[in-house]
Amino acid sequence: MAEATIEHDAVQHGLPGAYEAPLFGAYSKKVGMWLFLASDSLTFGALLFAFSYNRIYTVPWPTPFHAESIANATIMTACLLSSSLTMVLAVFAAQRGDRPWIRNWLLATMIFGTAFIVLHGMEWSKLISEGLSIPGFMSLLGVAKPAASGELADISKNVPQFPQAFFGLTAMHMLHVTIGVIYLGVVAFRRWFLPALAVIWIAVALLIPSGNVFHYPAHVLGLGLLVAAVILFLKPKDYDAHDVEVCGLYWHFVDLVWMFIFPLVYLMSTKVT
Amino acid sequence: MTKDNEELTMHDTAIHDSKGQYFWVWAALLVLTAIEVALGYKQVFSPVRMLEVLLILSIIKSALIIGYFMHLKFETALMRWLLVLSVVACFTIMYFFFFPDADRIINLGVH
Numbered sequence: 001m002a003e004a005t006i007e008h009d010a011v012q013h014g015l016p017g018a019y020e021a022p023l024f025g026a027y028s029k030k031v032g033m034w035l036f037l038a039s040d041s042l043t044f045g046a047l048l049f050a051f052s053y054n055r056i057y058t059v060p061w062p063t064p065f066h067a068e069s070i071a072n073a074t075i076m077t078a079c080l081l082s083s084s085l086t087m088v089l090a091v092f093a094a095q096r097g098d099r100p101w102i103r104n105w106l107l108a109t110m111i112f113g114t115a116f117i118v119l120h121g122m123e124w125s126k127l128i129s130e131g132l133s134i135p136g137f138m139s140l141l142g143v144a145k146p147a148a149s150g151e152l153a154d155i156s157k158n159v160p161q162f163p164q165a166f167f168g169l170t171a172m173h174m175l176h177v178t179i180g181v182i183y184l185g186v187v188a189f190r191r192w193f194l195p196a197l198a199v200i201w202i203a204v205a206l207l208i209p210s211g212n213v214f215h216y217p218a219h220v221l222g223l224g225l226l227v228a229a230v231i232l233f234l235k236p237k238d239y240d241a242h243d244v245e246v247c248g249l250y251w252h253f254v255d256l257v258w259m260f261i262f263p264l265v266y267l268m269s270t271k272v273t
Numbered sequence: 274m275t276k277d278n279e280e281l282t283m284h285d286t287a288i289h290d291s292k293g294q295y296f297w298v299w300a301a302l303l304v305l306t307a308i309e310v311a312l313g314y315k316q317v318f319s320p321v322r323m324l325e326v327l328l329i330l331s332i333i334k335s336a337l338i339i340g341y342f343m344h345l346k347f348e349t350a351l352m353r354w355l356l357v358l359s360v361v362a363c364f365t366i367m368y369f370f371f372f373p374d375a376d377r378i379i380n381l382g383v384h
Binding site for chain 2: 024025026031034038041042045046049052053055056057061067070074077078081082084085087088089092245248249252253255256259260262263264266267268270271
């Protein structure tokens with residue numbers, strides 16, 4: 001009798017498997033995101049181990065980051081930490097079922113994330129213009145020719161491990177932040193986000209010259225637009241409190257990774273005169 | 274709805290604690306970042322010692338983020354331990370892969 005009732009309820013609600021005891025006491029989306037983050041942490045872990053190894057065996061290790069770079073990176077760190085706080089507040093709003101404030105806090109998180117990307121892009125532009133480059137790679141990308149002499153140009157020639165490790169790690173992280181901002185936009189605004197993303201993509205692709213480092217996020221934005229459109233049109237849904245919490249897990253992970261990149265990459269390569 | 278799912282829903286939608294503690298965690302993270310930046314400016318340690326100190330501070334910061342912002346502190350013990358132990362085990366394997374050579378380089382006295 002009891003089995004018949006359960007079967008009836010399952011059919012009625014259209015929730016196959018809803019009556020199985022939850023593994024870990026959490027819903028499957030959350031467990032799935034945690035497993036993804038565990039695997040992604042190994043990707044970043046391997047990169048950070050490789051960076052630390054390079055740092056120890058390369059003598060002398062270059063110290064190209066001076067007061068200005070450290071101040072910039074500290075502001076970027078504050079942006080990410082603050083974005084985590086606004087993300088927590090968005091989860092609180094989702095638990096209350098307060099839709100306007102979910103959107104507001106997610107938008108605040110996106111603004112902090114975008115500020116991080118812009119500050120990072122500006123720093124990349126400055127470093128590249130002063131001569132920091134990966135030999136051969138920059139010309140392949142068509143990035144403006146860097147300075148031929150100076151501290152950073154010498155580092156690129158004599159210690160290529162440094163620009164390789166720096167650009168590799170920070171590019172991987174910036175890619176994650178960009179994907180995170182798009183993810184938050186989809187959860188906050190659903191289909192309304194697509195036209196906004198399309199406008200930003202076209203603006204970045206057309207207005208910024210191809211020799212500028214800011215031009216490259218256009219490809220990520222274009223791909224993000226395609227993926228978001230496929231998801232939103234193939235499986236349109238109203239994102240609930242669980243979705244906000246799951247995208248929050250991803251966002252906090254991006255913040256968490258930066259907590260290792262900032263000291264290891266920037267502070268270990270600092271010389272303040 | 275069965276008891277398990279009822280508990281699941283209540284567990285997942287419960288507001289775990291006051292908002293205030295998240296502001297404290299945020300402030301603590303900013304303070305720890307300020308300490309790291311001050312250490313970077315002062316350069317009182319050798320590179321290897323500096324690496325150790327910064328890593329310890331980063332691990333404290335990541336524990337705060339994982340525990341509070343990512344709510345792992347409020348998940349079931351099974352989930353907490355399985356996730357933490359599996360990731361730590363993988364990092365330990367990586368560490369032992371790098372450790373012998375890193376140790377050899379440090380003992381060469383180049384720092």
